Amino acid sequence: MSAPAPRSFLRDNSLSLVIGALLLLVLAGQAWWGVAHYNEEARTAGLQEIDLWRYVTSSGFAVDVAENWQSEFLQFTLYIALTVWLVQRGSSESKAPGDEGRESDEQQLVGEHAQPDSPAWARAGGWRTSLYSHSLVTVMAVVFVASWVAQAVAGRVADNEERMRDQLDPLGLGAYLVSPDFWGRTLQNWQSELLAIGTMAVFAIYLRERGSPESKEVGAPHDVTSSSD
Known part of the structure; x- marks a missing residue:
């Protein structure tokens, strides 16, 4: 019978790590496209555009x-x-x-x-x-x-x-x-x-x-x- 594979932090926590990384990626995408949409509407209404930091806050x-x-x-x-x-x-x-x-x-x-x-x-x-x-x-x-x-x-x-x-x-x-x-x-x-x-x-x-x-x-x-x- 083969010996069990050695424990690895990345392997043992791969599900939460991948989901966490995807969450951050999606949040970044939401912020990127959100500020783009906001500024598009601002230009149409003649209002001031904002940068990414101001949008995420x-x-x-x-x-x-x-x-x-x-x-x-x-x-x-x-x-x-x-x-x-x-x-x-x-x-x-x-x-x-x-x-x-x-x-x-x-x-x-x-x-x-x-x-x-x-x-x-x-x-x-x-x-x-x-x-x-x-x-x-x-x-x-x-x-x-x-x-x-x-x-x-x-x-x-x-x-x-x-x-x-x-x-x-x-x-x-x-x-x-x-x-x-x-x-x-x-x-x-x-x-x-x-x-x-x-x-x-x-x-x-x-x-x-x-x-x-x-x-x-x-x-x-x-x-x-x-x-x-």
């Missing part, structure tokens, strides 16, 4: 980024929470029917059932284990709320800049939170995220991607939900 760029981030973290928050209790038979994105719920301490390897290398708070018991047991959805929800607040604040500034150019009175934060601009930005992103997670759950019943942990085995029957089904 503007409320317009901030609200565009924040509205995308909040919808993405809403997607993860909902999916993590809903898949505790709801199932989709045949989907690799779901637990098997009958496995709904939080599961036992033994199944979750917490408290007296924890392993020697389990996280410290999984072994601690009490409030620490309880808090750690919900840490993933909690952090996702906090980031969602924080980015939604950032969207509201930056969106109000950006919207008021347009209103001032149109010689309209600026809106306070409360008025902006019930404005068409705020809810138009919010709901168009929410519907796309709900569509994405819904179709992923259903597509994973019938479609495969060989070698991906997000897919069942290529030869697995359509009605098999998980290895425990």
Whole structure:
């Protein structure tokens, strides 16, 4: 039997590193094309053009980024929470029917059932284990709320800049939170995220991607939900 390959930081973290690099690349592209679009509209309206740095520190760029981030973290928050209790038979994105719920301490390897290398708070018991047991959805929800607040604040500034150019009175934060601009930005992103997670759950019943942990085995029957089904 051949010896296991030596551990490598780049190999062991290749997924997060590549996704992080792609994120930075896409953000740079968004900024580049965003300032080009802004300056094109500025020239048409006879307004002053701006440079890239001023654009990426503007409320317009901030609200565009924040509205995308909040919808993405809403997607993860909902999916993590809903898949505790709801199932989709045949989907690799779901637990098997009958496995709904939080599961036992033994199944979750917490408290007296924890392993020697389990996280410290999984072994601690009490409030620490309880808090750690919900840490993933909690952090996702906090980031969602924080980015939604950032969207509201930056969106109000950006919207008021347009209103001032149109010689309209600026809106306070409360008025902006019930404005068409705020809810138009919010709901168009929410519907796309709900569509994405819904179709992923259903597509994973019938479609495969060989070698991906997000897919069942290529030869697995359509009605098999998980290895425990």
